[in-house]
Amino acid sequence: MIGVIIVGHGEFAHGLHSVIELVAGKQERLELVKFLQSDSSETLKNNLKVAIEKLNTKETIIFTDIPGGTPYKESVLLSSELENIEVISGTNVPMLLEILFDRAEGAIADVKERAIDTGKKQILSFEVESSEQTNDYEEGI
Numbered sequence: 001m002i003g004v005i006i007v008g009h010g011e012f013a014h015g016l017h018s019v020i021e022l023v024a025g026k027q028e029r030l031e032l033v034k035f036l037q038s039d040s041s042e043t044l045k046n047n048l049k050v051a052i053e054k055l056n057t058k059e060t061i062i063f064t065d066i067p068g069g070t071p072y073k074e075s076v077l078l079s080s081e082l083e084n085i086e087v088i089s090g091t092n093v094p095m096l097l098e099i100l101f102d103r104a105e106g107a108i109a110d111v112k113e114r115a116i117d118t119g120k121k122q123i124l125s126f127e128v129e130s131s132e133q134t135n136d137y138e139e140g141i
Contacts, residue, residue, distance in 0.1 A: 001028070001029050001057060001103055002057060002060065002061060002099070002104075002108055003029045003030075003031070003055030003056075003057035003059065003060040003061070004027075004029065004030045004031070004055075004096070004099065004100065004103070005030075005032075005033060005048065005051050005061070005062045005063065006030070006031075006032050006033070006062075006063045006091065006096070007033040007034075007035065007044075007051075007063070007064050007065075007071040007075060008035065008065030008066070008071050009065055009066065009069065009070075009071065010034065010035070010036065012034075012065045013033060013034060014034070016091065016093060016096060017032050019093050020093070020097065020100065023093075024100060027100050029056075029057055030100070031051035031052075031054055031055055033047050033048055033071070034047075035071045041070055041073075044070060044071065044074045045077070048062070048078055052078075052082070058084055059085075059086075060085050060086070061085075061087075061088060061108065061111065061112055062079070062085065062086070062088070063088050063089075063091040063095075063096060064087065064088065064089045064091060065089065065090075065091060066089065066090075067089040068089075069089075072087065072089045084108060086108055086109070086112045088112060088115060088119075091119070092119050092122065092123070094118050094119060094121075095115040095116065095118045096115075098114060098118040098119075099111060
């Protein structure tokens with residue numbers, strides 16, 4: 001099973017986790033990492049390493065909040081040091097649910113791409129359709 005880490009600024013990871021548990025229940029091989037204002041980059045990197053060790057999996061996907069932010073940068077640096085670590089930024093709930101329900105099979109690169117695809121497809125905008133009716137006939141008798 002592919003391990004999952006959610007990391008982000010402040011309570012990002014814990015907020016997503018509360019939604020996941022409400023919708024899908026408790027999940028195995030899932031770790032959360034906070035990056036607080038008082039944390040250094042080195043502290044974050046160490047916390048990520050601890051989370052990877054706790055997962056005890058051969059492959060891990062790290063989901064981050066902001067592309068280019070410190071959690072993303074430290075995750076990318078860690079993925080270059082360790083094998084079988086993939087990183088995704090711009091994380092949303094649908095992409096996490098997609099992976100958490102089906103991460104037992106397949107190559108980690110395929111699972112990563114499926115998560116990204118699902119995340120993109122679930123970004124939608126609600127628009128009200130016009131309620132104006134058109135008449136196809138002329139007025140009068």
